Amino acid sequence: MRSLLAILLFAIPVAAAPAAAQNTYETDASHAVIMDFETGTVLFSKNGDEPMPPASMSKMMTVLMTLEAIESGSLSLDDELPVSEEAWRRGGAASGSSTMFLDVNSRARVEDLLRGVIIQSGNDACIVLAEAIGGSEAAFADMMTQRARELGLENAHFANSTGWPDPDHMVSAEDLARIAQILIRDHPDFYGIWAEREFTYNGIRQYNRNPLLGVFSGADGLKTGHTEDSGYGLVGSAERDGERRIIVFNGMDSNAARAAEAERMMRAALTDYGVYDLFAAGDTVEHEAEVFMGTASTVALRVDEDIAVGLHRRARRDMTVSVNYDGPVSAPIAEGDVIATLTVEAPGMEPQDFPLVAANDVPRKGLMGRIGAALVHMIRG
Incomplete structure (x- = not known):
């Protein structure tokens, strides 16, 4: 299953731009x-x-x-x-x-x-x-x-x-x-x-x-x-x-x-252009990834690098950040494992991807716990 969470950032009141307004620069240069x-x-x-x-x-x-x-x-x-x-x-x-x-x-x-x-x-x-x-x-x-x-x-x-x-x-x-x-x-x-x-x-x-x-x-x-x-x-x-x-x-x-x-x-x-800081190294994002066969049902996601994007100032209000991963993620999970991607999108800008890592260890369940989880999974389809 592909899990995705879209988060609108910088949701501040902004007057609507005219329909003809450009969110990128146009030039005759090759x-x-x-x-x-x-x-x-x-x-x-x-x-x-x-x-x-x-x-x-x-x-x-x-x-x-x-x-x-x-x-x-x-x-x-x-x-x-x-x-x-x-x-x-x-x-x-x-x-x-x-x-x-x-x-x-x-x-x-x-x-x-x-x-x-x-x-x-x-x-x-x-x-x-x-x-x-x-x-x-x-x-x-x-x-x-x-x-x-x-x-x-x-x-x-x-x-x-x-x-x-x-x-x-x-x-x-x-x-x-x-x-x-x-x-x-x-x-x-x-x-x-x-x-x-x-x-x-x-x-x-x-x-x-x-x-x-x-x-x-x-x-x-x-x-x-x-x-x-x-x-x-x-x-x-x-x-x-x-x-x-x-x-x-x-x-x-x-x-x-x-x-x-x-x-x-x-x-x-x-x-017309600005650089916007989104996350500092060590920050956790709001969304947690679901875990399969782990001692915890979710794991927090962390960025290990400062994340900033540059874009046209008019495109800032339409910028979105999404968390993407193939999940649920199977345990065991070690802190620092790359398990998700943070994608930043905005008009006039190519999507930018940044790795997200597990913020903590999630050990695998014991034998009885795994049997129980498997039964629940089968019942739920």
Whole structure:
């Protein structure tokens, strides 16, 4: 028998929303994600876990690898790295791509190279860092992919340090959001660079391409991207009233469309979406599971992890939580056994399942007790 108990949560008086009101975000982007920074909860996703060509947004991973090298001591901000002919030819002024304008056979400080990547999106700066850390850009790309796996980024595969188009260079929007979360959370001493509006190197001033900076209050990062294959994309972050959101989108058809979508999506991220705490680790739910052949007829159900969900604020009033299990559950039951599932559902959100465990032991009945229970079961059918 399948047992289910539906519990309406947050049953508070709310004025009815107009019939046309949306409980989710709509965007022309081909891929998009809105993420809560603190919890990592994905609040909105459109093809968010689908690998896509990330263009220069993948340079966030190059920066992350560089910062980890600095913190490990294998690299210093004051180290001066050589600019190879390869870096100059494929990423410098001769390449016709985004560049820091490094001179061939010159040397550049790591601190300047970081700004060259973050602010100027310099392909030459990326290759110089890749060659210094990995020995070659190809080896560095393998290191990036390996590190991505260690971080749990299952849809990220890097073929280069720059985001230059390559069929093997693919990252999902959700993975880009998680890279942004790591950069903000784990490297706060460097995060301020992402908000710097300009950087001058080799006598050439270049401006940060992030359309949110100086336009959207609280915006302070992170990275744009554009190629013919990917369209125009952005990884952005902003904080207001103690809440930080990360947005990622790709596939817009123009720079102007990207700028408009960046502001619209970030406003929705901070205004229309919320994270709601449902249970704390150790809480028991209201419903108990029925037990067969046990010394007790029911067993309490407990959550062993904090449970929070993120969703559109208008969908909150229609959110339901249900307890599901195949029951009655046969004894013996040990405390901590997973015996049920907590399912959270709301309009515009994929159902989310969380395990429920037995809150206590339920031993099996003795022989006579089992015989009696079997007789009752037979009589009742």
